[in-house]
Amino acid sequence: MKIDLRGVLKSYRSVRALDRISLQIVPGQIVSLLGPNGAGKTTLLRCLAGIAALDQGAIYFDDEEFNRDRMELRRRLHILPDFPFLFWDQSILRNIAIILKLFNADGPGSEDKVLKLLGEFDLLPIALRPVNSLSRGQAYKTALVALLAVDPEVWLLDEPFASGMDPTGIEAFKRHARAAAARNRTILYSTQLLDVAERFSDRVCVIHRGEIRAFDTLTNLREKAQDKDNVLEELFRQLREEKS
């Protein structure tokens, strides 16, 4: 699904979280959102999910204007916040079942997908346990398995690499994300880990004070940068110097 942001402005009173940003993301890409704390990364993800309301501008998914009432569009994307929204008193399986049904993704074949994903994320032996008896990483994996099983056209993930997942989980997530991008899914995730962003994204989007400072492939960014080995570090250093 193509994502098109046109002059999106979002303020929290006098603080501009997103300052008239325009951006086009074609499908089949993994895009990492980078920026200092409070830059507007999470706000951007929330605007795309319809949680935060735009003050000005518009968001288009596949050239169709998006608003909170466009349920058919909303069900084509899935946001996974940094702290997963789960039914804590219900089991892992029950949580996954409810989420799959909400996204109308419980059709034939979904059970095989769930079984495979639970195995990959080491959740199978504990699948009948209530979520409130799990660790933070396991709870996140539960929400992630639900997202992977739903397989929406747009994945919006807030800090998936700071979620407490173990290396096996992270590797599995990366593998699935790459496969999904190959299937024309669009994956947007925010992170503070520059080395992860460098290795795991087709494009990086650097946001600073609600403005997009860079949105390009790493190859192109490297060409423009002086320190070609540490292109993202250099970008951040520049932002820091600009601030001071």
Added chain:
Amino acid sequence: MKLHSPRFERSLRRAVKKTVRSSPELRREARAGRKSRQIRSGALFRPLLSLGLAVLVGNVTKEKGHPATGLAVLTLWCLAWLTFRVQNLLVILYASNDLQALSMLPVTMPLVFRWEMWKFWRGAPLLLIDLLGGYIALAIFWNQPAAWLMVLPAALLSWAVAYSLVLLCTARFRRLPYAVISLAFLFLGIGLIMLHSVIGNAALQLLDQFAPALNFVLPTGWVASLVLSWSTHSFLGLLFLLPIAAVLNSFRSSLALLRKDYQFREGLQREVSDIVPPSVQTGIARPANPQTPLRVGPTMVEEIITSRQFFAAPQWENRGRLEKWLWNWLQPREKVLAEFAFANGVNLTRPWLKVLRNLAVVATAIFLTGLVAPTMQIWALVVGLMITGVQVLAQATMSGTAFRRMLCSGLVIPFHAVYGIGYRELSRLLLKVTALQAPFILLFTLSASALVACVTRMPLALLLPAGFKCGGLLVAARFITLVFAFSSTTNDSSRFSLWSIALIIVMAGFGIIFLLLGGAGLFVPDRGAAWALWALAMGDAFLFFKVYGFFYRHGRFDLMSLPRR
């Protein structure tokens, strides 16, 4: 380790201010931050409430010509405040947002207790202000220097008794239904304000009749009784000092008990048993030895998944007839949403059977008190209808966990926002749940009106239509409560923008019009006009729901809010 050090905070604030002042950039950001303060309607509303109470006490005393009724108002106010504060204290002590963070700090539990209690005591002076206002109103009535001298000690003593009772109830009687009682007081208050021109005189008459008894029986009225005996120069009233002293004396022991019981307990759930109960048919051969149970292993979990058993929701449609009707009425998408909102299933038949049983108990109590003490009949009616009324309201406005929210990056976000659930579809489900219960709501209001007719000897032909209208208004009020439920998870009223102000005006306007039209529909003497006004009230509720939906769907606010302090 100190959790609250004013000196340290002062010096830190000073240092931060100095740093901010030294940098134009930081100054700009700080200025922006200052503007982003939330509108706190409570700060404006609370002094008005204190003033309203003082005016009420003054007017009631003036109207009746003696202070007992005014003091009874203060007694009831303290009782309502007590129930509210007990709930408040329980939430502060055991469900505060900061408890999770505090449990990770190297602080002892007595220190956490002191900190949470400090938060509780911050709100304590409000009742003292209310009481001072009330006693000042009484002093104006008496118009004697001695009465003015009595204001401060009486207010302080009433306040101390009320807060000793709060601690006593929290420490020793925490299982009492404080939420139901405070909700009943709230509805009683709203009802009296709405209908004061119609039933105000009768209510005042009733209060006047039972004022001495209320002040005598209710612990929050013992200081009032003492004041009353002082005004009549009756030394016998000094006996009230004994129970007052006993209550005040309980303060320390209640606090000690609360402190002693305040232990951190990690919220660990018992691990789910992996034994498959004999009643569950799995299709897998059980071990030959009946003593060896069948256990859930990965293979079993795999079976549950591959056989799609895990998609099966609780079979709530078999719980009763109402549940079955609801299940048959719901569309497939609504059934999915029902699973989201009521993960453990919908309960309708049993709660209604409970309400009807309680109504039968009330009717019996009215009949029996009529035989033994006819003057108490009215109290049996009022208390009984208050309790069953709250039960009916809870049932009529049930939303399950549809509006469950989660703290996420410092903001509270509702679950339905994350899972792409719309305003219309979720509302339709919850409206269907209420609509299905409409006949029972009407049955309740009609029975209640029949009981009122029985006790007050008013004509049944007059009260039955009123009962029917009340039932209709209760059902229609679901549109309004739904709007408030959605609104509670958004920042629609906390932003200072033209849209927010317009929305607040629209919401308040529709709400007030509903109350006015509903009240007029019940009491306007012209029958035709009364039914027309009643129908307009129903239409107003529906319109309110539609207008808010317009704002909601067009993204005039965020589906997230700042956590409540």
